[in-house]
Amino acid sequence: MSQSGVTSMLSIKGLRANVGEREILQGLDLEVGAGEVHAIMGPNGSGKSTLAHVLAGREGYTVTAGSIRFLGEDLLALAPEERAQRGLFLAFQYPVELPGVNNTYFLRTALNSIRRARGEPELDAVSFLRLMREKLKILHLDDSLLKRPVNVGFSGGEKKRNEIFQMTILEPSLAILDETDSGLDIDALRLVADGINALRSAQRSMILVTHYQRLLDYIQPDYVHVLAGGRIIRSGGKELALELEQRGYGWIEAELAA
Amino acid sequence: MSGSPAFEGIVKSDYEHGFVTEIESDTLPPGLNEEVIRTISRRKAEPEFMTEYRLKAYRHWLSMQEPRWAFVDHPPIDFQAISYYSAPKHLKEGPKSLDEIDPALLETYNKLGIPLEEQKVLAGIAVDAVFDSVSVATTFRETLAQAGVIFCSISEALRTYPDLVRQYLGSVVPYTDNFYACLNAAVFSDGTFVYIPKGVRCPLELSTYFRINARNTGQFERTLIIADVGSYVSYLEGCTAPQSDENQLHAAVVELIALDDAEIKYSTVQNWYPGDAEGRGGIYNFVTKRGDCRGARSKISWTQVETGSAITWKYPSCILRGEGSVGAFYSVAVTKGRQQADTGTKMIHLGRHTRSTIVSKGISTGWGRQTYRGLVRVAQRAQGARNHTQCDSLLIGDRCSANTVPYIEVKNPTARVEHEATTSKISEDQLFYCRARGLNAEDAVSMIVNGFCKEVFNELPMEFAVEAQKLLSISLEGAIG
Numbered sequence: 001m002s003q004s005g006v007t008s009m010l011s012i013k014g015l016r017a018n019v020g021e022r023e024i025l026q027g028l029d030l031e032v033g034a035g036e037v038h039a040i041m042g043p044n045g046s047g048k049s050t051l052a053h054v055l056a057g058r059e060g061y062t063v064t065a066g067s068i069r070f071l072g073e074d075l076l077a078l079a080p081e082e083r084a085q086r087g088l089f090l091a092f093q094y095p096v097e098l099p100g101v102n103n104t105y106f107l108r109t110a111l112n113s114i115r116r117a118r119g120e121p122e123l124d125a126v127s128f129l130r131l132m133r134e135k136l137k138i139l140h141l142d143d144s145l146l147k148r149p150v151n152v153g154f155s156g157g158e159k160k161r162n163e164i165f166q167m168t169i170l171e172p173s174l175a176i177l178d179e180t181d182s183g184l185d186i187d188a189l190r191l192v193a194d195g196i197n198a199l200r201s202a203q204r205s206m207i208l209v210t211h212y213q214r215l216l217d218y219i220q221p222d223y224v225h226v227l228a229g230g231r232i233i234r235s236g237g238k239e240l241a242l243e244l245e246q247r248g249y250g251w252i253e254a255e256l257a258a
Numbered sequence: 259m260s261g262s263p264a265f266e267g268i269v270k271s272d273y274e275h276g277f278v279t280e281i282e283s284d285t286l287p288p289g290l291n292e293e294v295i296r297t298i299s300r301r302k303a304e305p306e307f308m309t310e311y312r313l314k315a316y317r318h319w320l321s322m323q324e325p326r327w328a329f330v331d332h333p334p335i336d337f338q339a340i341s342y343y344s345a346p347k348h349l350k351e352g353p354k355s356l357d358e359i360d361p362a363l364l365e366t367y368n369k370l371g372i373p374l375e376e377q378k379v380l381a382g383i384a385v386d387a388v389f390d391s392v393s394v395a396t397t398f399r400e401t402l403a404q405a406g407v408i409f410c411s412i413s414e415a416l417r418t419y420p421d422l423v424r425q426y427l428g429s430v431v432p433y434t435d436n437f438y439a440c441l442n443a444a445v446f447s448d449g450t451f452v453y454i455p456k457g458v459r460c461p462l463e464l465s466t467y468f469r470i471n472a473r474n475t476g477q478f479e480r481t482l483i484i485a486d487v488g489s490y491v492s493y494l495e496g497c498t499a500p501q502s503d504e505n506q507l508h509a510a511v512v513e514l515i516a517l518d519d520a521e522i523k524y525s526t527v528q529n530w531y532p533g534d535a536e537g538r539g540g541i542y543n544f545v546t547k548r549g550d551c552r553g554a555r556s557k558i559s560w561t562q563v564e565t566g567s568a569i570t571w572k573y574p575s576c577i578l579r580g581e582g583s584v585g586a587f588y589s590v591a592v593t594k595g596r597q598q599a600d601t602g603t604k605m606i607h608l609g610r611h612t613r614s615t616i617v618s619k620g621i622s623t624g625w626g627r628q629t630y631r632g633l634v635r636v637a638q639r640a641q642g643a644r645n646h647t648q649c650d651s652l653l654i655g656d657r658c659s660a661n662t663v664p665y666i667e668v669k670n671p672t673a674r675v676e677h678e679a680t681t682s683k684i685s686e687d688q689l690f691y692c693r694a695r696g697l698n699a700e701d702a703v704s705m706i707v708n709g710f711c712k713e714v715f716n717e718l719p720m721e722f723a724v725e726a727q728k729l730l731s732i733s734l735e736g737a738i739g
Contacts, residue, residue: 056694059686084696096691100709109705110695117696149709166695 007034008069009174009205010055015066016230017054024050026230027066032174035202039216039241040209042227043249048209049093051227052178055207056090057083071173084110085117087173091163091180098150103162104132106150107169114170135168139195157188164195175199176207181215193218213245226252286343292316295444298343302413302448305420315433315443322437328600329629329661330569332542335507342445342478405461407491408453412480415451422453426484430513430550430577438509439546442478446511449480454489454520463719465494479510485520487553492523494722506531508567510545518553518580523561525718527726530566532597540568540597547574548604551583551612559586560603561717563726568597573631575604578612578643585614588714592730593626593658602632602663607643607673616647619711622658623734633665636673643670649679652710654703654734704731 010032017025024047032038042048054061055068057080068075070088078086098106112122123131132146139161151159160180167175177196181189196206196219208221216224216238224240225232226249234240234252244252286294295316299309324335402409408419415423433443454460485491508530514522524547533540543566549558560574576585587603605614620628628651636643651660662679684706692702708715708727715723 056690058690058694079698080690080693081696081698084694090694092691092694096685096687098688098691098706098709100712101705106692106695106705109701110692110697113696113698113701170695 008032009034009036009071010075010207011067011069013067015051015054015068016064017050018062018064019050019060023064024230025054028227028231030225030232032205032207034173034205035200036223037200037206037208037219037221039221039224039238040207040227040232041211041213041224041241041244041249044211046227047230048211048227049178052090052093052176052207052209055083055088055176056080081113082117084170084172085114089167089170089172089175091160091167091175091177093178093180093182095151095154095159095163097152097154099152101150102146103148103150104129104146107132107166110166111169131169135165138168138198139165140191141165156183157185160184160192161188161195164192168195168199171199171204173203174205174207176209178209179211180208181210181212189215190218213241216241228253285341288341289338290316290340290342290445294342298445298447301343302416304413304416307420307424308416311428311433312444315440316445318434319437319440319444322440324437328571328631329627330571330598330600332569335542337441340507343447401461405458406455407458407460408451409464410451412446412449412451412482415482419451419453422484423451423482426513426515427480427482428513430515430548431511431546436546438544439511442480442509442511442546446478446480449482449510451481452483452491452493454485454491456486457488458486459489460491463492463494465496477506477508477510479508481510481512482515483513483522483524484515485517485522485556487517488519489517490521492719493525494719495524495526496529496722496725507542508544510547512545512547512574514549514558516549516551516553516556516558516580516583519555520553521557522549523559524549524574525722526560526562526564527722527729528562528564528566528570529729531568532566532595533568541566543567543570543572545572547572548577549575549585550577551580551585551609553583554580554609555582555584556580557584557586559588559717561586561588561714562590563711563714563718563729564589564591564599564601565729567599570597570599570601573602573604573633575606576614577606577608578614578640579608580612581609582611582613583609584612586717587614587616587618588717589618590621590711590714590726590730591619591628592621592623592734593628594623594734596625598627600629600631602630604633605635605645607634607636607640607645610639610641610643612640612643614645616645616649617713618647618649619714620649620651620660621654621707621710621734622651622660623654624658626658628659629661629663631663631665633667634675634677635665635667636670636675638669640670641672643673643675645673645675647675647677649677650710651679651681652707653681653683654707700734704734707734 012028012030015025015028016023040048050061054063063076071086075083108128115122136143141161151162154162180192184192208215208219221238224236224238226234228249233256286297292313295312296309299312428443431439433440452464483493514524516522530541530543551558558576562574564570574587578585585605591599591601593599602618603616616632618630620630622628630649632647634645634647647664649662653660660681664677666675668675684703688706689699689702692705693699707730715726718726
């Protein structure tokens with residue numbers, strides 16, 4: 001789908017993956033160019049979250065065929081932390097709680113691991129704090145977030161905002177947002193969307209995995225794909241999302257079956 | 259397909275402090291009888307009452323059985339195969355200054371990261387370093403002396419302040435208390451004595467580094483700390499030992515006494531040699547630690563970080579005798595490889611309106627086996643006593659185990675006793691979440707574990723907290739493969 005002349009960010013070819021004994025992805029192809037925003041939509045159980053986890057390198061997801069290249073490298077040969085260090089970021093659908101681990105400390109360790117892997121100097125506590133305060137404002141997050149343990153006692157909306165906050169700090173090349181809109185009320189959704197839009201740039205690509213069109217009212221994707229039965233069965237521009245909103249997913253599956 | 263976490267390849271970090279200093283030792287031949295005890299007492303030029311005390315203890319010990327109730331396994335200990343006295347030869351008379359100290363000894367401390375000369379100035383800590391059994395250096399004595407604080411080896415205290423020692427020694431842990439405490443009373447080699455006079459806030463954190471050096475020498479330290487009315491002291495105990503092939507028995511006794519409105523904070527970081535991957539050669543740490551809140555509104559807290567020893571068997575306890583007295587126990591214990599730990603605390607509420615807090619965090623990896631054993635007892639007259647116990651275990655891998663054995667005895671109906679216990683595993687979700695943010699698995703585990711221990715680390719003095727975190731990270735190296 002990437003137009004000619006655009007640098008390839010991510011190239012997925014014929015991807016098949018199992019969770020346990022079940023094959024969830026059944027020959028998936030996707031091309032994402034630098035700076036592009038792709039929305040992946042689809043009914044429940046179509047393999048959207050599996051795709052997100054396979055990209056991030058989660059254990060328990062076994063790739064049986066196909067290839068994934070990320071910035072020209074074989075992504076599947078890399079450990080999860082190496083993927084992160086090369087600029088891949090997954091915003092979790094269900095962010096995990098880390099009791100006793102201070103948010104600031106967690107993020108600074110993460111950022112410095114990434115910087116170290118890239119041969120960049122580590123940030124000291126003072127410069128890092130300055131960076132955090134600056135980015136907090138973008139998401140209208142409270143200072144108290146810095147002192148709290150990672151995601152512990154956060155509301156659903158706070159957890160999602162914290163994911164986007166982490167993304168603004170880590171500044172990935174490719175962000176995969178797994179159902180970031182789920183569980184957000186309209187105000188929180190707008191804040192999250194603003195945060196994501198602020199991060200759009202010619203060098204940064206995004207994959208928005210979502211069930212609903214709602215998020216796309218705030219974030220305009222360059223491409224929309226429909227994932228069903230473990231494959232991308234239709235791709236189009238943002239108008240496809242509207243059509244899905246009105247007609248559901250059934251008509252595409254019916255068309256394919258016909 | 260690997261749906262299970264890859265918690266393989268458990269722990270192979272080599273013991274960092276494994277070296278033996280070559281110093282001529284003045285060591286008694288192995289074996290124990292009344293003559294050995296008289297010799298120890300004579301060499302230390304002890305007053306007569308002490309010799310008699312030791313002999314009484316020894317005779318009682320002969321009638322005692324080695325206890326077997328702890329959830330630990332070890333081959334039988336041959337008490338006649340142990341040498342009960344070992345003193346670095348050059349130091350029999352005691353050093354006048356650091357210049358008189360054997361350079362090899364100073365080198366040992368430097369390897370351990372305890373540069374006495376700089377440290378005493380930089381850290382503001384008076385260090386009473388115990389090398390085997392004789393104190394080799396005591397610093398900052400003058401600063402302490404000006405405040406009226408006595409901080410010296412117990413041998414010296416016996417010679418200089420015999421009445422104080424006589425009044426308090428064995429008053430918290432009598433020699434009849436238990437098998438190992440009784441043995442200690444008979445043969446204790448040296449240890450630390452602290453006395454804080456009325457109304458004095460000790461101007462320095464007091465610290466003792468213990469070091470078991472001569473091979474096959476049982477070490478029987480004795481520590482006695484007395485905080486007089488309205489005084490305060492914070493005491494740090496840190497331990498490392500060189501690698502050794504024989505199992506080494508360590509049976510120390512620590513007694514704390516807090517009079518009216520006095521407070522004692524006792525912190526320990528214990529990093530003795532835990533044995534090799536199969537558990538051979540590690541230290542047996544069978545310690546009796548007890549504090550007596552003798553006065554009204556007195557406070558005693560025990561904070562410990564235990565990562566070493568092949569077997570740890572100890573229960574730092576508080577007797578809450580004085581009205582409104584407060585006891586606390588904060589503990590982090592790590593068992594890896596073949597390490598075993600049976601540890602916990604006893605809070606004995608005797609006085610009215612006494613309060614106690616117990617926070618125990620156990621971490622097990624490899625084949626590590628860990629038991630929290632705690633007793634909360636509220637006596638009939640302890641009106642309004644309160645206890646809160648929180649006991650959390652964290653398992654890494656599936657060959658380790660954790661047990662919680664709380665004993666609660668309440669004889670007063672107004673008492674409030676709460677017990678919370680959790681056992682958890684580092685979840686795959688937590689590990690993946692950290693890795694997805696760029697942390698490698700080891701750093702992720704270390705971060706999660708440090709988070710788990712936060713409540714306890716917060717109780718440690720600053721410099722100790724940093725050391726404890728480092729120690730924990732070293733201990734868990736290789737815990738995740």
